Amino acid sequence: MKEAIYTNNLYKLTADAKEYLSRYYDILEEMISGMTEALLTESISRNFIVQMTPHHIAAIEMSENILKYTSLRPLIEIAEGIISEQTESIENMLKAKPACGMVFNSPYDLSLYMRRFSFITDAMFSEMGSAYADNNISADFMREMIPHHRGAVRMCENALSFDVCSELKPVMYKIISSQNKGIAEMEALLSKII
Numbered sequence: 189m190k191e192a193i194y195t196n197n198l199y200k201l202t203a204d205a206k207e208y209l210s211r212y213y214d215i216l217e218e219m220i221s222g223m224t225e226a227l228l229t230e231s232i233s234r235n236f237i238v239q240m241t242p243h244h245i246a247a248i249e250m251s252e253n254i255l256k257y258t259s260l261r262p263l264i265e266i267a268e269g270i271i272s273e274q275t276e277s278i279e280n281m282l283k284a285k286p287a288c289g290m291v292f293n294s295p296y297d298l299s300l301y302m303r304r305f306s307f308i309t310d311a312m313f314s315e316m317g318s319a320y321a322d323n324n325i326s327a328d329f330m331r332e333m334i335p336h337h338r339g340a341v342r343m344c345e346n347a348l349s350f351d352v353c354s355e356l357k358p359v360m361y362k363i364i365s366s367q368n369k370g371i372a373e374m375e376a377l378l379s380k381i382i
Contacts, residue, residue, distance in 0.1 A: 200322070200323070201321070201322070201323060202323050204257055204323075204325065205321070205322070205323045205325055205328070208253060208254070208256075208257050208325050208328065209321055209328070211253050212250060212253060212328075212329075212332060213317075215246050215249045215250055215253065216246065216313075216316055216317060216332075218242070218246065219242050219243060219245070219246035220313055221242075222239075222241075222242025222243075222245070222246075223239045223242050223243060223309060224309075226238040226239045226242070228302075229289065230292045230293060230295075230298060231288065231289050231290070231291055231292050231293060232291075232293045232297065232298065232301050232347055232350050232351070232352055233284075233288035233289070233291045233347075233352045233353040233356050234285060234288055234289040234291075235298075235301075235302075236343070236347045236352065236356065236360075237281045237282070237284070237285050237288060237356070238285075239305070239343075240281065240340070240343060240363075241278055241281060241282070243336075243339070243340060243343075244274040244275075244277055244278050244340075245274075245278070246336070247270050247274050247333070247336060247337075247340075248270065248271050248274050248275060250329070250332065250333060250336070251267035251268070251270040251271045251333075252267075252271065253329075254267050254325070254326070254329040255267050255268075257325045257326075258325060258326045258329070260326045260377075260381070262373075262377050263326050263329070263330070263377060266370065266373055266374060266377070267329075269370070270333075270370065273366050277359060277362065277363060280359045281356070281359055283355075284353065284355035284356050284359065287353060287355055288352070288353035288355060288356050290353075291351065291352065291353040293350060293351060297350050297351070300350075301346065301347070301350055304346045305343065305346060308339060308342045308343055308346060309339060309343070311335075311339075312335055312336065312338070312339030312342075315335035315338075316332055316335050316336055319331040319332045319335070324381065324382065326381060327378060327381055327382050330374040330375075330377065330378045331378070333370075333374060334371055334374050334375065334378075337367040337368075337370050337371045337374075338367075338371060340363055340367050341363070341364050341367050341368060341371075344360040344361075344363050344364050345364065347360060348360055
């Protein structure tokens with residue numbers, strides 16, 4: 189995947205940009221594998237947790253990656269916020285996982301949930317994989333992270349349209365709120381630097 193995505197710009201990229209993008213594409217591939225190969229059960233709540241966890245881990249690792257290359261103070265604050273918020277979100281999901289795994293859903297609901305989940309994640313993977321990349325590494329990160337955040341919001345909205353465990357709902361609402369805020373911040377910052 190990596191070479192096919194950015195060879196059209198590869199000859200123009202600085203060493204730092206190539207290094208940044210190489211790590212980004214590795215993280216993206218790990219996230220896709222983690223989300224698509226997660227062991228699923230008859231519980232939408234548990235399935236959400238085991239698929240959202242690698243999604244959050246990727247956001248943390250992508251944020252750690254950009255912190256090596258950017259000196260843009262607002263972006264540093266955004267990246268540090270992502271690391272803090274998504275680390276806390278993972279902890280809360282893992283705490284809820286045992287109880288949530290006991291909330292089962294009908295085969296019909298599971299099928300509808302997964303159909304929509306696949307639609308959301310396929311679009312997210314495609315947008316993240318084809319995000320325009322150049323030597324403005326700060327802009328690259330935001331062009332990659334905005335569809336990542338949108339995917340999280342849509343995955344939460346999808347899960348909340350079914351019966352999910354009560355412990356998980358506050359986590360989902362917080363994801364929606366924080367990631368919509370992050371999208372707005374990144375869109376505003378991106379418009380200023382490109």
